[in-house]
Amino acid sequence: MAKSINVTIVGGGFGGVKTALEIAADRSNQVTLLSDRSDFQYYPALFSTATGHSYRQSWVPLATIFKEYPNVTIINDSISKIDTSAHLLKGKDSYHYETAILALGSVTTYFGIQGIDTFSYGIKSQDEIRALQKHLWNEMSDGRDSEKHYVIIGAGPTGVELAGALGQYIRRMRKHFGITKKRVTINLIEAAPRVLPRLSEASSKRALRRLRKLGVHVELNKKVEQQTASELIVNGKPLATQTVVWTSGVANAPFYKDNPSQFSFNERGKVNVNEYLQAAPNVYVIGDNANTPYAGLAQTALHDAIFVAKHLGGSNAKYKAVLPPSVVPIGERWALFEWRWLKFGGRMGSIMRSLADMVGYHDILPIGWAFKFWRSQSKQELRIPDVFDK
Numbered sequence: 001m002a003k004s005i006n007v008t009i010v011g012g013g014f015g016g017v018k019t020a021l022e023i024a025a026d027r028s029n030q031v032t033l034l035s036d037r038s039d040f041q042y043y044p045a046l047f048s049t050a051t052g053h054s055y056r057q058s059w060v061p062l063a064t065i066f067k068e069y070p071n072v073t074i075i076n077d078s079i080s081k082i083d084t085s086a087h088l089l090k091g092k093d094s095y096h097y098e099t100a101i102l103a104l105g106s107v108t109t110y111f112g113i114q115g116i117d118t119f120s121y122g123i124k125s126q127d128e129i130r131a132l133q134k135h136l137w138n139e140m141s142d143g144r145d146s147e148k149h150y151v152i153i154g155a156g157p158t159g160v161e162l163a164g165a166l167g168q169y170i171r172r173m174r175k176h177f178g179i180t181k182k183r184v185t186i187n188l189i190e191a192a193p194r195v196l197p198r199l200s201e202a203s204s205k206r207a208l209r210r211l212r213k214l215g216v217h218v219e220l221n222k223k224v225e226q227q228t229a230s231e232l233i234v235n236g237k238p239l240a241t242q243t244v245v246w247t248s249g250v251a252n253a254p255f256y257k258d259n260p261s262q263f264s265f266n267e268r269g270k271v272n273v274n275e276y277l278q279a280a281p282n283v284y285v286i287g288d289n290a291n292t293p294y295a296g297l298a299q300t301a302l303h304d305a306i307f308v309a310k311h312l313g314g315s316n317a318k319y320k321a322v323l324p325p326s327v328v329p330i331g332e333r334w335a336l337f338e339w340r341w342l343k344f345g346g347r348m349g350s351i352m353r354s355l356a357d358m359v360g361y362h363d364i365l366p367i368g369w370a371f372k373f374w375r376s377q378s379k380q381e382l383r384i385p386d387v388f389d390k
Contacts, residue, residue: 005029005312008089008097010079012037012062015103015287015301017364022309024069031071033062034095036078040065040364043124044298044357047161050123050132051169059126065364079104079255084262084280099282101308102271104253106288106296111249115227120153120246123162135243136170140177147182149241151232153224154248155190156198157328160207162247163188163216164330187217187241189224189234191248196336199326203338206345210330250296252289266291275318276311277304284308292321299324302363327353 005023009016012035020031039059049058066072077091082100089095108124110116121135122128139148150166152159163186170184188195188211194204195211195218211218219234226233231240252269263279264272270291271279277292279285286308287301294300303322310317325339327349335349 005099007099007101007312008032008034008095009101009103010034010089011103011105011287012040013043013103013105013287013301014298014364015105015305016101017062017065018302018305019101019103019286019308020066020072021069021364022306023312024066024072026313027071029071030073031069032073032075032095032097033066034075034077034079034089034091035062036076038062038076039126041125042360042364044360046123046129047158047165050129050162051165052172055126055129060365080258082255082259082262082283084283087282097282099284099312101284101286102255102279102289103285103287103301103305104255104289106250107253108246109249109251110246113224113226116153116224116244116246119227119229120244122246123158132245136173139243140173140179143177143179147185149185149187149239149243151187151189151239151241151244153189153244153246155188155192155195155218155220156247157196157326159188159190159247160195160211161329162245163211164214164334165332167214167216168332185217186215187219187239189219189222191221191223193221195220196328199328199336199338200343203326203336203343203345206343207328207330207336210334210336210345214331250288256289270295273319277308277319292319294321294323297324298360325352325356327356329353 007023009020009031012033016033016035017040020033023029024031039061042058045057049055062074066074077093079089079091081090087097089097089100108122121132123132152163167186194201195207196204208218222234224232224234227244230242231238232244256263256271257269266272271285271289272291273279273285277284277286277290286304288296290304307319323340325337327335327337329335329350333347333350334345335353336345337343337349337352
């Protein structure tokens with residue numbers, strides 16, 4: 001008879017939640033899930049929520065996900081220290097573990113650019129999206145028909161997705177407030193020589209054409225140097241704007257940097273792991289935090305979670321990275337798809353994105369909940385910031 005598993009998982013994102021679900025499927029196993037948030041965040045949908053779609057597609061209470069799992073204990077705490085020799089995790093309280101699985105995700109970095117952390121907006125959390133939507137609402141609610149510049153920094157998937165969706169949302173707001181005369185400009189600024197630099201050149205060119213067709217002004221090879229309350233300095237030149245959205249730059253969770261003696265790292269600060277995703281005896285590091293190919297993608301975190309669950313269940317197979325497909329929506333009913341040699345964009349790409357989201361929700365939620373949240377993508381609202389949570 002197989003021995004029951006007792007694990008402590010740190011992180012309530014894709015990797016942590018999926019690992020907990022896989023292990024807790026055997027009711028003889030015990031799982032403690034430590035998370036600094038009470039919700040699971042479906043971050044592929046954050047750009048959509050930021051531009052008027054339901055918040056329900058982006059956040060799901062952890063208590064809802066694990067409602068049918070009495071062998072999962074959820075604890076709200078922010079873990080700051082680990083002692084791998086003593087098998088101890090420390091946050092507000094201390095937690096002894098038999099096996100620890102660390103899946104803390106990434107954090108935003110501003111690369112030391114002056115003013116960006118103070119004056120820019122983001123879309124990577126509920127608080128950031130609330131702040132952006134309140135700003136957009138307040139900026140238009142006075143009805144002034146003045147020319148406005150909206151600047152998105154970073155032409156990775158999040159920046160491209162937001163740039164493609166923001167124009168339609170702004171137009172709906174302008175119509176609501178009777179603003180019709182002055183034009184709106186959306187700039188997408190990227191330091192690299194092409195958009196979506198992690199994808200193929202062919203996909204980058206296709207994405208660029210689509211963005212320009214939507215009226216987005218794409219500026220490549222541009223270095224952001226400073227931001228003030230009224231302008232952005234790019235390549236030494238000022239750009240007048242009061243709305244800058246930062247989507248560029250992520251770094252490994254600071255937990256690892258704060259515990260340097262417990263881990264080894266690569267040059268980018270990712271944690272080195274062995275062929276079983278172990279960083280220390282009885283300590284697994286998965287998802288964004290691990291020095292593995294394709295780390296930083298939701299599909300990789302899910303893949304890692306399933307691997308670790310199987311390894312703890314007795315599998316001796318070694319970890320093998322799997323290249324996930326990339327699907328980037330750019331505007332309504334249009335998305336770019338790339339996987340190995342297969343590359344296309346358009347309505348079919350949008351269908352592939354919908355299918356990917358359906359699978360993504362189902363990986364975390366029961367099928368009924370998954371279908372409900374997937375359907376919520378079609379419900380676009382002109383949300384008053386004060387009723388965001390209602």
